[in-house]
Amino acid sequence: MDSNEYLITSSQSSQQCSACLWDYNTLNAQKFYRNGGTVSSKCLEFLGQDYLLTSEAGKPLLHVWPLNNQNVAKNIRLILPEPANCLAVxxxxxxxxxxxxxxxxxxxxxxxxxxxxxQKNYQPVTCIKFSSDGDFLLVAGQDGILIAYNLSDLTATSNNFLSQFDIGQVEPVYVKNDHSMPIRDIHVGHFGRKSRFATVSSDQTCRIYSLLTGRSLLTLVFDDLLTSVVFDSPCWQLFVGTEKGSIRQFNLKNPPKTISHHVDEKSELTFIGHKKRIVCLALNNSNNVLVSGSEDHFVITWELKSRQILKKIEHKAPITNVKFVLAYKNFSVENFKPKIILKSLERSRDTNTDFVISQIQTEDIELSDEETSLSNEKIRSDLMRDNQKLRIVNRQLYNAAIMISKKNSSSNIED
Structure with a gap:
């Protein structure tokens, strides 16, 4: 087992702490992160090697802890417009x-x-995931719709002179409507844009796609509602959590010949130990330990080869998050020196703040105060109009370059 990794967990009870850091080999608690309220499911992330970031359930607040400190950072205020459903860094x-x-x-x-x-989903968003290289952002909702954005398309809108209302919504790379019920979880592989990703839904299906093209590779139909999903780094073994508390394993090294496959419960590998719905799953870096969190208040670590229980951690309430994290030095340092800078979050877009127009020098021109004001205003208006035209042209050139790049990438993959 890895001694250079920790396990962090959270539950619906925040009496003792909001999140707890464990040595999962010995079950010794390393840190209790307090005063952040109850952490919502799919709302726990690490910011590099510096901070722990969570969203408080039912409140429009994000909480940040330096990794070496058990108390919330008081000088960082991250206020959201409304409570978060999910988040990703x-x-x-x-x-x-x-x-x-x-x-x-x-x-x-x-x-x-x-x-x-x-806003492309018609019902609330249930999960968000970035690809391992940060090029793609995947969004899924209760309406069963999966949307893939190119991150460069999303960030490019901030460099456009036009307002968000004028330019409209960013066009996704692709939209998938394969699920007939809410999507409960997404897992993305570790191979950048060449990765696969998996989705699970209340319609009892797990679907695997190509990240770059969105092409459907395999559909697995189970006999139970699916709630969570993860696969190992090579994408050889798939693990799905179910509503009844079992964890089902499927071998992707020898996939079925048909694109749709009905999974036979008797012939598949099953992890049995939980009594209620599986909320979250995670694999360690060595792909030899699986961790699961359930509504039965237990976090269980499993040995993959034998599917035997290694450790059980009981909490006072249903589990909301489990995650493996490397044993960074900042967990134990006394003098914390973060590399990541955090600022308070703006609640609206202000495109005008991105532009600075040089002051026009008029010392050598004899004009009245009123004429000077009108002259400056006209120059400013002309410059703003020209700036707008240039940004629109640049945006069109950028979109054309992205389309050419995507076509070349697709053709290389097919070859």
Whole structure:
């Protein structure tokens, strides 16, 4: 087992702590992160090697802890427009994506600027995931719709002179309507844009797609409602959590010949130990330990080869999050020196703040105060209009370049 990894968990009870850091080999608690309320499911992330970020259930608040400190950072205020359904931080720790009701908010962390606000789902967003290289953002909702955005398309809107209302919503890379009921979880592989990703839904299906093209690769039909999903780093073994508390394993090294496959419960590998719905799953870096969190108040670590229980951690309430994390030095340092800069989050986009127009020098021109004011105003108006035209042209050139790049990438993959 890995001694260079920790396990962090959270539950619906925040009496003792909001989240707890464990040595999962010995079950010794390393840190109790307090005073952050109850952490919502799918609302716990690490910001690099510096901070723990969570969203408080039922409140429009994000809480941040330095990794070495058990108390919430008081000098960082992250207030949301409304309570978060889910959140994700990009792999480079530059952008924060938050699902609030049916909308997606994207913030630039070091400045706090709201980059864009998107709404394609008709019902509340249930999960958000970045690809491992940060190029894609996947969004799923209760309406069963899966949306894939190119992150560069989302961030490019902040460099356009036009307002978000004028330019409209960003066009997704693709939209999938394969699920007939709410999507409960997404897992994305570790191979960047060449990865696969999996979704599970209340319609009892697990679907696997190509990240780059959105092409459906395999549909697995189970006999129970599916609630969570994860697969190992090579994408050889798939694990899905169910409503009844079992964890089902499926071998992707020898996939079925048909694109749709009905999974026979008797012939598949099953992890049995939980009594209620599986809320979350995670694998360690070595792909030899699986961790599961359930509504039965237990977190269980499993040995993959034998499917035997290694450790059980009992909580006072249903589990909301489980996650493996490397044993960073900042967990134990006394002098905390973060590399990531965090600012308060803006609640609306202000495109006018991105522009600075040089002052026109008029000392050598003899004009009255009124004429000078009108002259400056006219120059400013002309410059703004020209700036707008240039940005529209640049945006069109950028879109054309992206389309050419995508076509070349697709053709290379097919070859």
């Amino acid at each position: 990009c792999p480079h720790n530059i952008y924060l994506a938050v699902g609030i009701n049916c909308k997606i908010y994207l913030w630039h962390l070091s400045s706090g600027k709201l980059i864009t606000l998107q």
